[in-house]
Amino acid sequence: MNRTTTAFSIGIKEQARNYVLVALLVVLPVSFITLAFAVTQDVEMPVRTLVDGETATVMRGMPEVHGVIMTPITSALIAGLAGLFLMREAKDTDGRLAVAGYRAWQVIAARFGVLAAITLIVTGVSVGVMLIDFQPEQLWWFITAMLVVSVTYGLIGMLVGAVLDRLAGMWLMLILPMLDIGLFQDPLFIQSEPDWWMKLFPGYWPVRVMVDTGLTTDVDTALSLVWATGYLLLVAVLAIGIYYRATQAS
């Protein structure tokens, strides 16, 4: 087993040994998403999205629209907090791995691998729970956008963890996804063209894809997924750079 695999498997074992965390990663998405579907009014609401390449307003059931938003909020919140705390732990311990002879890329690959594993689990559970009540029209496009937004938030959590302390980081990683995905990108609340600053948030491009592929039969937002992936890559480069500096400093 090479060093990266060793560090990765130790990181995973460390998280898996924490039964409370494992239980929360499953219980929280299940309860939150189920509750969101259960109490949302079953009425048709206007939703602004792309249809045949043109922006149009279509009528869709509010539970479905709400589900399209609540599912990524759940995974983005958990992935963001996971990224935050992984970075805080890394600042305390990963410098020692470097002293013990680990190369920076090996430590980085192992830590990012752990974050990716947590994000995959949370995204899987969230989508699985959502599928009980709502099937997106284009499931795989929807899941891809879910993964992109969740990983992006996980990496943003790492960035925040490098810059802020735990308390300020927790505040930010709660409020950012909630305002971004839950209010600024929610097609129920934003019925006209979003302001330019709303498009700067990490959720703008992926949620656009999720609204389109979740609620309409055609895929009109392939380009938005490209932009979302670009955003993710940019955040990844920043996170790797910051992580490298943080572990070097410790």
Place this chain on the structure above:
Amino acid sequence: MNRIQTGIRTNVSTFLRTPLNVVLALLLPVVVIEGWGQAMAGLPTMPTVEAIPIDLGRLLGAIFGVAIIAGLMGLAQMISARAADRRLVQTGYPPRTLLATRLATLGGVTVVVAAVNYGVLWLTISPEAPVLTFVFLVLAGLVYAFLGALVGALLPRLFEGSLVVVFLAMMDAFLSGDSPLAADIPEFVEYFPLYHPKELLQEAMFQGTYTTGDLGFVAGYLLVLLVLVTVVFGVTMRTSGGWSA
């Protein structure tokens, strides 16, 4: 200077030593209150769905903002100094005194956070009963501060604790917060932490009155949380230090 004053002073200076915490505690309320107000007001009106007036949206944003900032602060306050607290207990610091300093600090910072939120609200809305509105905002913050402290005492890891507090607050805000999206709200929602503080605040803000029953419920809620935090904190400290006074 007695032990309680020393403890409070130490806790406050620890918080203030991180200027970003202070900046965020002042800045986040503005973002949450305006974001909430504008978004809620944007909901289209349909036969059974009604957009929330922007002022009510702002008020709900303020309650959520105070609750989540205070709740996570309560959590961090109990977890971050756990090891140090045990050592203090072993050297003869009474656990009750330690807990009193933590909760007093938490209460003080909650009042400041509530004041900031109130200030932001006051810029856009004129409350019918300004003092009552502020007091009820403080109560909403205290409920979550004590709840965060309880979660911190029971679940002494920040990641897990923050997940519990964050999701509880979000469900609470959604169910207790007059969400225009929700219907068939279960009856047990009135036992949620923000339900009665929200009722009190809404009444004080828009009508200038309050209902004694709601106030009694919140006082009872705070008392129960205080007892639970004291018991759990005492148990966790006793495992290594024991009650010394």
